[in-house]
Every structure is written in structure tokens, then in C-alpha cells.
Amino acid sequence: MPHAYAPALAEPDLIAACLRGDPRAQRQLYQQFAGLMLSVCRRYLKRAEDAEEALLLGFAKVFRNLAGFRQEGSLEGWVRRIMVNEALMELRRREPLTLSIEDFAQPENLAATAATADTDLQAEELLALLQRLPPGYRAVFNLYALEGYSHAEIAEMLGISEGTSKSQLSKARAMLQRKLEAVR
Numbered sequence: 001m002p003h004a005y006a007p008a009l010a011e012p013d014l015i016a017a018c019l020r021g022d023p024r025a026q027r028q029l030y031q032q033f034a035g036l037m038l039s040v041c042r043r044y045l046k047r048a049e050d051a052e053e054a055l056l057l058g059f060a061k062v063f064r065n066l067a068g069f070r071q072e073g074s075l076e077g078w079v080r081r082i083m084v085n086e087a088l089m090e091l092r093r094r095e096p097l098t099l100s101i102e103d104f105a106q107p108e109n110l111a112a113t114a115a116t117a118d119t120d121l122q123a124e125e126l127l128a129l130l131q132r133l134p135p136g137y138r139a140v141f142n143l144y145a146l147e148g149y150s151h152a153e154i155a156e157m158l159g160i161s162e163g164t165s166k167s168q169l170s171k172a173r174a175m176l177q178r179k180l181e182a183v184r
Contacts, residue, residue, distance in 0.1 A: 004062050004094055008028060008032075009025060009028060011075055012071070014028060014029055014032075015066060015071070015075070016067065018063065019066055019067055026063060029062075029063075030059055032126040033036060033064065033076065033079050034055065034059070036076075036080075037059075037079060037080065037083045037134055038051060038052065038053055038055050039078060040047040040083050040084060041054040041055050041058070041083055041086070041090075042086065042127060043087075043127065043130055043138075043142045043146060044084070044087035044090075044091050044094070044139060044142055045087065045090055045094065045116040046094075047094070050090055051087070051090075052082070053090060054086045054087045054089075054151055055083065055086075057086050057089075057090070057098075058079075058082050058083040058086035058087075061082050061086065062079055062082055065082070070156045076122065076162055080147075084142075084143070084147055087137060088157065088158070091138075091139060095135040098120075125183070129176060129179045129180065129183075130142070132175070132179065133172055133175060133176065134154045134169055136158075137172035137175060139156070139158060140154055140160070140164055140165055140168040140169050140172060141168075141169060141173070141176070143157065143158075144165070144169050145169070151166050151169075
């Protein structure tokens with residue numbers, strides 16, 4: 001017989017119940033964040049299966065390390081950081097994180113105008129454009145433009161210099177702009 005509907009737990013109670021190993025609380029936590037976190041993983045990984053793998057591995061880390069969550073920031077932010085790190089690890093496993101050393105003496109490698117967001121593209125189309133970036137560009141662009149990490153943090157996370165992070169972001173933006181112009 002199915003369980004009667006149980007109301008959602010407030011975040012502190014949810015965390016406490018998960019720490020006690022309550023499967024309903026664990027299910028609630030997973031359902032609360034899985035959709036959003038899968039979207040995060042998909043921005044880094046081309047294949048849906050790889051993103052799902054990163055999501056599952058990430059949630060395993062969330063549950064294993066939940067006792068370390070100090071409740072100083074948002075639970076969503078803490079889970080997101082774990083998912084970003086897991087997606088980056090999966091990216092390194094699946095796609096070598098090569099950082100391009102394109103010759104920027106070529107004018108086609110530079111953005112002609114400032115990037116704008118005035119496009120009619122749907123989210124799936126934008127995701128497809130992001131996924132067509134080389135892995136290094138994609139990782140730096142996501143970390144900087146979408147996750148809000150600084151170039152110093154990105155450099156530490158990816159084992160590169162701050163200058164390389166800035167360069168990769170510039171090249172990613174230029175490539176995205178060219179791709180956007182091609183689909184307009």
C-alpha cells in the first residue's frame with residue numbers, strides 16, 4: 001500500500017532527516033534539486049548520459065558529505081558546487097580538457113562586436129551551442145559566465161593560470177558569437 005502524502009520538510013529538518021538516513025527525506029532532497037542540477041551538469045557535458053552520471057555521482061557525494069554542510073550559505077549553492085566539481089571531473093574523464101592556443105592574429109578569432117543576449121534562441125538551442133565549444137572553452141565559460149567564479153578560482157579549479165582563464169573566456173565568447181550569428 002502506498003504511503004500517505006507527507007508534507008515537504010523545511011530545509012533544516014530535511015538536512016537532519018537525511019543525516020539520520022531517512023529515505024523519504026533523501027528522496028525529497030534529490031527531487032528538490034535533481035532537475036536544476038542536471039541542467040548544470042548538461043552545460044559542462046555533451047552527452048546526456050555523462051551528465052546523468054555526474055548527477056548521480058554528485059548526489060552520492062552530497063549525501064556522503066551532508067554532515068559537512070555548515071548551513072552558512074544556501075543548501076542549493078552547496079549542492080551546485082558539488083555538481084559543478086563532479087561535472088568537471090566527468091568532463092576530464094570523458095573529454096580531454098584541452099585549452100586551445102589559437103593564434104589570435106587571425107581576425108576571425110576575435111569577436112567583432114560586444115556579445116549581446118538579444119536572441120530568440122530557445123534554451124535547448126543555446127545549450128547545443130555551448131556543447132559545441134571545445135571542452136576548455138566550455139568549462140571556463142560556464143564557470144565564469146554562468147556560475148560566477150572568478151578567474152583566480154577557475155585557474156585553481158582547472159590547474160591553469162588566470163591569464164589562460166581570461167583568454168579561454170574571451171575565445172569562448174568570440175566563438176559563441178560567431179555561432180550565434182550563423183544561426184540568425
